[in-house]
Amino acid sequence: MGSKFVIVDNPITKLSEATETYYRNEWNKNSGSKKLKQRLVHEHTVSKANLSSKIILEALPTSVLDMEVYRNGIRQKFGTDYTTSRSVEINFTTALVKDDFVKIYYQTNDRNPIKQVNYFEIPKNIESNAPNDEVSAGSYSEFFQHFESIVQNQIGFTGNVNGANNYRDTFKDLGKGTVILQHDGSLMKAMALANNEDLDVISSIRFVKNRYQEFQLKFLNAVNKIQITQDASLLTTAKVVDKALKNINVDKIPNDPFAYSFMLASGERFATETYTVTAENHTWGQTNTFLQSTDTQEIFNQEPGLKITSAYNPDTDIDKEAMYVYKNNVLMLYNHDYIISNSSSENKIIFIGYANEKPKVNDVITIRHYTTIQPTWVPPTPAKLGASRCYKPEEIIDTETYSSGSRAFIQCHDGSQVLKYGDMRDTALLELEKRIYNTINKRFTSRDYMPLLEINQKRPNFFNGTSWTRNDFNNLMRPIFTRWSSENALNYHENTGYSLTLSFTPNVNYNVSNYVQSGYVPTTNNLKLTVGEIIIGQTSGTKAKVKSISEDTNTVAIETSDDVFITNEVVKGQSSGASRVISAVNQDWRTINYSSLQDANGDFLPGHWRGIYRWYYGTDRPHTHPWEMLGFSQKPIWWENYYSWTATATRNQLISDIEQGIIRSGSRANYLDKSYLNTDNVYKKPGFSSYVPVDTSGKLISPKDAGIIAKNPTELNAQSEWKFGDGAPVENAFMLSSTYQYALQKVLYLTSPGLYVDLLWNSNDIIKSKADPTQVIDSATGKRPNNKDYYIHRETDTNGVTYNRAGIQNFIVEHLNYTGKSVTNAFGNVIRNLQTNLSYRCAGFIDRTTLQVESQAYDSTSNSTSIMIPNEDVNITLHTGGSIQEAAYSGFIVQVVEQGYKVFGYDIVHPYFRTFAPMISGRAKSVRVGGKTVSTLPYDPGTTYHQNDIVVHNDQFYQSLITHVSLTTDFTPPVGTKWRQLKELPTVGGTEVQHYYDYDETEIIDVEYGAVYKTRQDVYNIIAGYGKYLEANGWNFDDFNNDLTYYKDLFANHLNKKMICTNPDLIVDRGNTRELCAGSVAMVFEKMGGQVVYFGKPHPEVYNQSTNNNNKKILAIGDNLNTDIRGANLLNYDCLLISNGIHKDEINNKGIEKVAKEYEVIVNFIQSDLKW
Secondary structure (H helix, E strand, C coil), X not given: CCCEEEEEECCCCCHHHCCCEEEEEECXXXXXXXXXXXXXXXXXXXXXXXXXXXXXXXXXXXXHHHCEEEECCEEECECCCEEEECCCEEEECCCCCCCCEEEEEECECCCCCCCCCCEECCCHHHHCCXXXXXXXXXXXXXHHHHHHHXXXXXXXXXXXXXXXXXXXHCCCCHHXXXXXXXXXXXXXXXXXXXXXXXXXXXXXXHHHHHHHHHHHHHHHHHHHHHHHHCCHHHCCHHHHHHHHHHHHCCCCCCCCCCCCCCCCCCCCCCEEEEEXXXXXXXXXXXXXXXXCCCCCHHHHCCCCCEEEXXXXXXXXXXXXXXXXXXXXXXXXXXXXXXXXXECCCCEEEEECECHHHCCCCCCEEEEEEECCCCCCCCCCCCCCCCCCCCCCCEEEEECCCCCCCCEEEEECCCCCEEECCCCHHHHHHHHHHHHHHHHCCHHHHCCCCCCXXXXXXXXXXXXXXXXXXXXXXXXXXXXXXXXXXXXXXXXXXXXXXCCEEEEECCCCCCCHHHCCCCCEEECCXXXXXXXXXXXXXXXXXXXXXXXXXXXXXXXXXXXXXXXXXXXXXXXXXXXXXXXXXXXXXXXXXXXXXXXXXXCCCCCECCCCHHHHHHHHHCCCCCCCCHHHHHCCCCCCCCHHHCCCXXXXXXXXXXXXXXXXXXXXXXXXXXXXXXXXXXXXXXXXXCCHHHCCCECCCCCECCCCCCCCXXXXXXXXXHCCCCCCCCCCHHHHHHHCCCHHHHHHHHHHHHHCHHHXXXXXXXXXCEEECCCCCXXXXXXXXXXXXXXXXXXXXXXXXXXXXXXXXXXXXXHHHHHHHHHCXXXXXXXHHHHHCCCCCCCCCCCCCCCHHHCCEEEECCCCCCCCCEEEECHHHXXXXXXXXXXXXXXXXXXXXXXXXXXXXXEECCCCCCCEEEEXXXXXXXXXXXXXXXXXXXXXXXXXXXXXXXXXXXXXXXXXXXXXXXXXXXXXCCCCCCCCCCEEEECCCCEECCEEEEEECCEEEEEEEEEECCCEECCHHHHHHHHHHHXXXXXXXXXXXXXXXXXXXXXXXXXXXXXXXXXXXXXXXXXXXXXCEEEECHHHHHHHHHHCCCEEEECCCCCHHHHHHHCCCCCCCCEEEECCXXXXXXXXXXXXXXXXXXXXXXXXXXXXXXXXHHHHHHHCXXXXXXXXXXXX
């Protein structure tokens, strides 16, 4: 944020006389709030060794025109002093000479820009006045550098900043200085929070979000219990809400988290006033009354209203008192149904809206005035804290956007929507939401309210880009969404709602009088299509299942099909044999997956129409809530004065204003001052008139009819499964949940941590200056926010004053309360004592006794430009940095589906596999799993063998090539044409795939959970490629963990369940490595108190499954005396012990007889290794 400083008290005549200079800070309307970007710096010193070398930047600049190049401190002019080639080579017009020093500043979109030479410059909001102090005095060093930056940053400046230049010919904008500054986002608080686990923003938001979800569920369950267990008709809705809140808070105490969230008022401590409207007090008559954006409260106070006794001021009593106004026991909404007028002579309620909506004669007005808001322990929402916009709590009936029909919702104060239950929970929830809305700071519930940092400033759309792409935004939101979908056990990939109907040529055989309503479509007297059967297109070959049939038999709804039906072809029922002729194929545009299509820019569209409309318009309800396209969450008071979808003139005005981002009235008005033309207007939609999504009757139309696409996707693509970012049904449910606004808070923090923390720190007080809306101030001081002497929410100062704040700091305070940490010690003291220290990161360990630190300086009494800093002023610390990368690996879940094989994993934060593709033309081998070896026959001369029979002769396998009678000379070399020798027995069944040794590691492929592959080879390639990716990133799967502590932690919360152990072996040898086996894990579970059911050896269940003919001789083979051999003994089977197994050392040391005796088993046969 640039500021202009003017010397106002400077009686000196020469520099050496100066000791201190005072400045006056003036608002600088020319520059306002300037966004300073952190640039890359590339330094190059010319030496004899590199004199002929080119200067090549290590990252690609976003624009060479934004680049600043300095040669020996003098800024070079592009095109005159230097040029670029390939965007990264710097070519000087005048050749560089030895000892020249070149410094280049530039910006880049490279995700990993730090290489060998370049580095990031220190952000100005850290380097220059990081604490945001009021600047009244400064050193000449600071002033000199500030003046240099003013001169050098002038548009069109050329020359030496301290020598010959063209400064006098520039605009002389004093706001171009970059040294003496104040900031909207200073980074100080954001850095403090990011480096302190107790103050972690993301964890705090997640904690409050989880508690708010729990509160909602508990409240609705409490209301449901009330309506089930007692006569609810005797209770007003207000009493039901109070009773439900009391029931869920019965064990709460004032020190618990959220006690002072001030979300709403409840309980019995309120004063009541009741008024019956009569002809005498019905002073508002039959006139319509609306707040106008130009009206002040003082002017509106002259309106007639209902005089009341209670003195409640919504401006000054916020978070202290509350007043709720009821009409016939239904809670009214502040700023929508009424306002409160306070004056020295009277207090009154002024009813607003249409005359027929205002109270009438005989209506009863009841007032609840809570002079103190008692704890209700309701977690705060972002809307309550002014971090997001409020929505009008009301019932919403959606008649157009769901293919299944109309749906009714309760819209909550935070924009979330709850599907109506059809019972008392609906009215109770709406009352609760209205109470919250009426208790929130009225500035936040204003229809014009816009948080200082708002999601549309970061989230791009089709018409406007930001510094974040749609893919970037989705990558930030994806882990939040997948965690939510996992917690709610929802599969967001499934496309089960796809709807396709076939219209048939009318059936002449149909007769209503003899039609049986059983799902049949008669095609002849005897042949009828049936619900659930497969129909086949006789021309296209397309197959589909019949889902439903219309009563007139001429329309059939089908489930997903494997191809496309064709108009005029005959379809035939596979079971019934009935036939019909297709007259039309109809897709429901609301169920189509559009992700295979591209928009006008060549980018692939989101899959679901809701995702497309949110990408284009910022809302999926432009037909009923068009104001949302201009960034309003509530219908502006003035809206109907200008706009309509159905009247030609106002429709054209609406389309034009949305296209240009014009706001006609209110505190956000931008038309008269033409600020809608500003480049930072994120609500303008150039070209919107070509994509209007609402017809002249006010109905929502399809993406095709809106002009977004030329035609619908093919039927196969239309029924594809969903992925995150499509805006599909599960994703839409997420966006309509109370979780969503908390998720947006996380994204805002991740995209702009400094601005997020500073601008939304305390929404009650941090506002735009009325004198200059580009400046942000603390309304309590009239100055920019500062951390000194600042008290956090619910802290008490030395004078006994307790502070109530509303901002993102509340999330952290509530989290600290939950963990039992002191808000003052863990939070308040940290914020009040923030400061920056100059530091330097060394390349390794250093010796303090030999360290010398030199600082650049400007001293009015000396010609020296540097000073030595005393050793006692230098601290050396060992810095432990944060992790540079998080890594995880997941197992695969492969599900067989109709289309092939669907793959899933276990990582809910990153729901995809990163893989490499195999090099198909490279080395490979066959891998087979499953199946069984074919049976063999004994070889006997004179026996007839058929083609493909396999025999064993002298421990070798031979396969008969033809049917023949064997001779004694059959296998005398050469074998001849009757037999073929086999290296190994072939197998039947199972799966064989190719395992490739080489993979393309230059390209990473992301496979989203839910992806479907047609062949097993494809699945194997993904699994193997994932393994190669993990190995390339440092994972080593050669080792194993013998520490059972992991299992103890895993089992701790599951001891009430049963464990099934199919292999009781405690250990197993894999090659030369001994590992713990399943029996050891089961033993841990048993010792912790869990119950284990064993099925493996030596328990009889495994033998009962594998042996069903007791007349055959059975030999049990194994290397484990406890399981393999003991099981054989228990069932009286002969047994063969493999002595080189897990008992190898015992047998070598003691002998088999002694070892068998110790284990109390009988060994019939012994063999060192298993050989056939």
